[in-house]
Amino acid sequence: MKSHMERFLGKKSSIQRKVVVVYLLIAVLPLIIITLSASAIYYRSFLKEAYGLVEQNARQHETVVQERMSAYENVLYELITKKDYIELSRNINTGDENSLLVDAAHMEALLRSCVYTYDGIRSITFLADSGRYVTYSKWYGSMNEYIWSEPEQRRDIHDEIEKSQKLTFIATVNLSNSTRKDDYVILMGYPVKNLRTKEQSGVLVMALEDDVLLFDDNRVKQAGKMDNSGVTTVIVDNNDKVLAGGGPANVNEGYQNYLKEEFGGRKGISENRRKIGGTEWTIVNIIDAAVYQSEIYHFIKIVFILMITITCLFFVILYFISKKYIGAIQKIAQNIHDFKGTDADQIITDLNEEDELYVIVRQFNTMTARVNSLVETLRQRNEEIKIAAISQKHAEIKALEAQINPHFLYNILDSINWRAIEHDEEEISNMLGTLGSLLRYSVSNIDMKVVLGAEISWLEKYIFLQRDRFQNSFDCQYDITDEAMQFPIYKMLLQPIIENIILHAFEDVKEGGMIHVKAFVRLDGKLEISIRDNGCGMTEETLAEIQKEISEKGALNSKSIGISNCLHRLRIYYQDEADIVVNSKPGKGTEFILIIPDKQEGRIYG
Template identity: 30%
Template sequence: MNNKKFFYNMGFNHIKKASFKTKLISSFLIISILPILSIEIFSYYYSTNKIENKISRLMDFSLTQSAKSINTTLSSYEDLDMQIASDDELTKLIDKYDVGSNTDINTQVALNDIKGKLTVYAYSKLGIVNIDIRTNKNHKIASYNRINGHAIPDIWKKYDDIIEKNDYEDETSRYGTIWSGMSYTQPLVEETYNLINVYSNIIDFTSDRIIGVLCISINEDVLQKTYNLNSDDLHANNINVYSLIIDNEGTIVSYEDRNYIGKNIYYLANKKDRNSEDLNNTIINSHIVKGNSLIVNTKSLKISNWYIVNIIDENKLFSEVNLSIRIIIIVIVIVILFFIFFIVLVSNRLTSSIRKIVAAMKKAQKGELSVRIEEDITDEFSIIALTFNKMISHINELVEKLRIQMNLTSEAVKLQKEAEIRAIEAQINPHFLYNTLDCINWMAIEKEEYEISKMLKSLGQILRYSINQSNKIVSFSQEIQWLKQYLYLQESRFDNSFKTEIKFEEEVLEFKIHKLMLQPLIENSIIHGFEGYTSGGVLEVSIEIKEADIVIFIKDNGKGMDSEKVKYINSLVSEAKIINKGEHIGIENVISRLRIYYGDYYKFNIESEIGRGTSICIRIPKIK
């Protein structure tokens, strides 16, 4: 909240400090340009939103039509597959071929009859490249290939991989049909065919048993023609749409760029986990369509459990809109430049009187009190010019009176300084005080008052340390040594009604602290915390290093403070307010010094309860 207020004030102050001419130009620009920009921005977002909605409807319609066409096409091949698989005559031939020896004449006759029937079926529908039958018992193969008459390799390897991947125990445990895609390169000519395979069981309905598996291989071009026809509406609207079909494993089955057929989009997108919910992002990351901003829509195909995908390059989609926006922006810039030229011309005429007044004021600010504004100004600013000239004349009179008054008080100031010097000379020289204490110390030694001697020595050391540069930075070693002397005197003063303990890490001694930082806090603990105590008081001072800071704890088991006082003292830190009056002057002084010395890089916290003592924690940065 404070940061927001700060930036708000900075911006407001910047506006207040701007010249009148700048404010006038800014006001004209805001009034004239802001409505134009608002209308343009609204029009842009409104038109793009309309286009996006239209494209969305077209995409959805196209996908729905494509899915219907593909389902119809695949369904027709699936019907043919079921017709072949349920052919009774073919079933009997397969039985004969499966049980007989390859050299047996009956087996060869059955094989030729099977191929004859497959030939008829292969030419019954466009797009069929190959029909294969594998017997269930001995896995014998009978096939017809329209390309070169040879069986296509890897068709049954593809089938076995699917069976194993879906964890079927055997062929008899599978029902329905299986769809898959594959690529086939014709030997010798090295021409590649992209195929769609549909597998189904061949059933002998008389014995209700599966005697083999049928595979019909369809040219992928059949699917291309099916779903690309449904993109004409989109192309008619100047929309470049890319369509493809992928299976439920993410493998591309059909696409206009044949180089991508057979590749997996998860592999292309460098994704190990296959998540159908993240399919659109995976397709974008696979880069099968180049573009920085792509729109992807998918729809599942009921027949094969595959997906039809449409991809649109959004940048190309909005290219015409963006071109229109650029033209409008250029026109707006030209209009704005014209407005600026016109506004500057008008503002110069309006502010010429102001510039004369400001120039005269700047000269007066530099001390040229003889300056006057020409009184040829005929507009409302003539009142300001007249008032300024009168003010300068009055200032000249006041300056002359002040000069006379200063001459009269000069002698009085000299006399006052002489009196201050004499007062300073009359002050007690600290060296005189040290020497006197030293003399008293020797007198105590002569009378064998060694405890008094020890106290006098401690007092002398305390005075020297305290008087000499009280805001100086000293090592923790010096400060701790002084604290020991100070605490010794306080213990003696209060008849040992409390005990003190100073704990510190050795590493602390090499760092520095401002002199006498802790003394006010310790004195508060002794005077206020142990007030009325005759024994049992414990005061503990511990110094630790934590990360980049030094943490100081001052704890006592004294009388403690109520929650209101604790809340007030902590508020001095949190609210950054220092009120040097009251009964906590020492603590307020310490917080003030902490803020002066360390800025925001310190922490101060006090905790206390009535009858349970007080704990103070100070955190300051390490200084070497």
């Protein structure tokens, strides 16, 4: 026995034994664990999906019943609001015997037209307060065959509907007066009154087939027996009595008794209940988990059979393959171990070139040659990169040397300003002076912090030039507290938003544009700046896109370059401590709200 095992599995320290053990540990054992875990997960997800489908079916079921009840209510309301019907009901209730037959015939014609409106309507009956009645039924030709021929039963139904003085459902009633066969229906009733005087003449009762409470497929079966889906649906009332879905024999039977009769003491039975809105009825889905378990167990059984078959097949294949190739593999391993990679260019073996294992040797030799080639190529590439870096450095130095000194621009502007003063061009002089101040402020270190007052002072000059550019079509108002004026912020933080408003919000504005800048220090110590305009505003799509990109901290598109500039700098300077909020309505304007933390480190310029 031991010799046979060694022949199949190999000796204790052999590669063949190691391959078998490694396969068991790496392939078979994880496969068993994965199979068991996957089966458990599949079972839970299968049940979850099944219960989800049951709940979805119950919601659809509720909607269907509500729609059907609404349709029947419309038929009822349409009839009791007809002037002819109201007059006929009053005549039948209080009229003399001579005209009773004529009025009853006219009312029966009206009832007949309504009965055939929907298939689910079995009959319609008018019960007068005086005890008279008129009825029309699809099924019953003789008055004596169903309950309307019994004065006491008519009175009980009349009084129940009259007492509620609203739409009333009575479920479930045996419409048949015969002992041979039951005929259960749902009664829907409403008082009949004169719309002007509110005088009541009786009640109108519509008899509906009890299967209107079920889906169409259940209406066809009507037996209530569980199908292959493992789900049975019944309808119960507020007293937990079965109204529909359990078959005629179970109508008006207690729900718990129905469960005992149909399912006995079977385990794994659960239920899902859903109230039907507008009624006192409940949809009950009875779920038999054993149906699902049998399918899961069948699936697991198939998986295990496949796994065992594949494992056995592998061992057989492994035995025949290893017998032929293990020796050759050991030779190759020894040759690779002896290969130093310096003196020899390839592995020397005595393998036949037609042998499959010779491919390993050939590929290793090819790889060695490629490695040597790649090393040489890499060395040449490094030399090229060094040369390119030196050239790039020289180009940058030349570009720096070619830059214009900003002081040259300041001096030229001062020269032009003095010439304007000499020619009494005060307006041009003011604009040049303002422009020079703007350039000195903006060209200097943009990462420098200043107090808000300095930023507002620069902003006033910027708006002064822009107002002159756009023929004073807009103005700007400031509402800034003294505490806020001393709050430190980074330079040029507000300018992109102001420029965005001028170029986009006031694009078609000729006059009356207004920008409101408000700033104050909040209780939490942060500065809140509000910049609001009365321009054209943003479309809902544009606003939603900007708000989404702000919340997701992504890059904004080129259409919002001003906002993108401001947002990008806020994230660089303050990370997640700062925030920006955008509110806008088309035709009403836009508001930008910046929340900036107090960072006192570093030098702050006033």
